[in-house]
Amino acid sequence: MDRPKSAEPLVTVRDLAFARDSRAIFQDLNLTVARGSVTAIIGGSGTGKTTLLSLIGGRLAPARGTVEVAGEVVGGLPRKQLFALRKRMGMLFQSSALLTDLDVFENVAFPMREHTRLPEALIHHLVLMKLEMVGLRGARDLFPAELSGGMSRRVALARAIALDPMMVMYDEPFAGLDPISMGVVVKLIRELNDALDMTSIVVTHDVAETCTIADYVYLLGSGRVIAEGTPADMKKTDAPEVRQFMGGLPDGPVAFHYPAQPYLDDLMTANRS
């Protein structure tokens, strides 16, 4: 799978800097997401992957640099235009974020009811079509509390594509799923992307699953992109950071030990004061 080089970028992140409290999360981050691709953003815990999605979705504003989605600079948009842009973006939260007081059907119907004036019969058809795509048409009357983790993520996915968005952002879509559910979600991300002509951004730390479906991979570390390429390129590379991450090695450039004073000194110190 080669990166579709001809395709224009849908998302462009340029020289992005962002800090939370006093901790710098991104410095000079640059990446692009090609229209129609499945782009994976991989990084260890705490490298700001979720923050990046919040920046793309306009929930946070960058300290420096720009985030451009479909030709619009997200950071400075007035609320009305930002909401208009968000209607064209779907987002899958790690916690699914389903509305607990609505059943599965109403959860998927929610964006349609809020943003369109479609007749009830049409909403009914559309919701069933979306649920059919994720294989949960039969679960339409269940409430979120009755769903397993994998099922609620699929419902959230059906809701994310309810308004036929141009792009879906996945926040850790594989975290905490059993192998079967994981396989289902992996397959769905690729299939929906191609069938609905969308663009997908997958933020994750599951390397193996992601590499099977991604067109292009960015590896994040210490606030910037430390490696990028197609999954095949990433596997071939010799860069130690990439090899550690792709191979799941416990020690390497990213140290196993949290910074501390020498072990012996620490043991010899009589008490914690």
Place this chain on the structure above:
Amino acid sequence: MNPVAWISGLGRRVIAGIGRLGRATLFLARLMPALGAALARGRLVVQQIYMTGVLTLVIVVVSGAFVGMILALQGYNTLVRYDAQSSLGLLVALSLTRELGPVLTALLFAGRAGSALTAEIGLMKATEQLDGMEMMAVDPLPRVVAPRFWAGWIAVPLLAMIFSAVGIIGAYLVAVGDLGLDGGVFWSQMQSGVSVSNDIMGGLVKSVVFGFVVSWIAVFEGYDAKPTSEGVSRATTRTVVSSSLAILGLDFIMTAFMLRGL
């Protein structure tokens, strides 16, 4: 303890409290435009009136009946010393409509429904449901917060009237059934002594104010809660404590104005 540290600690707490009041006021200002939008979707408000109002009905009716019966016993015990027990109906009706109905209903509402509102909104925040709505380009203020605010504001005056009515019936049962008072005297004294414009409207104004304040505190605390289990539980406690203090404080101020005339 070092007195300087004590004074500066006191100052910090006062400043934090006033800052919180300011944040709550800003939140109310943001909520105002959403209130109209929520009213246009009556179904959501009606749903919430059921959740907050109808489900509080049992506790209000039971408490109202007991309070009325207690008033009858205590009132009779005092009035009979002056041979004025024929005024018992009037005493009960005035106490309930002017004071106990609005205040006790608001306190019960804060404990039963206000805390639930806070916990619900706080948990929706903790489970990313509010963030999820934001990302679906749905503003949670008109969709989630405003219907709950309206529901509380509408429910409290209605519940207060029910409380007073049930209380009067409870008092009647005790006075006529147990204490042997004449039923006609009980009702006629009440009818001639209770003024609709002063007593009943006065009580209604109070409960409208209480409904507004309790609902405001409940939705603010929920929306402002830290999105963790500890944060939500603290917010729930704060709702009950601040609502109760606000109800009693405002009741004093409003009673003072009403009795002296504006």
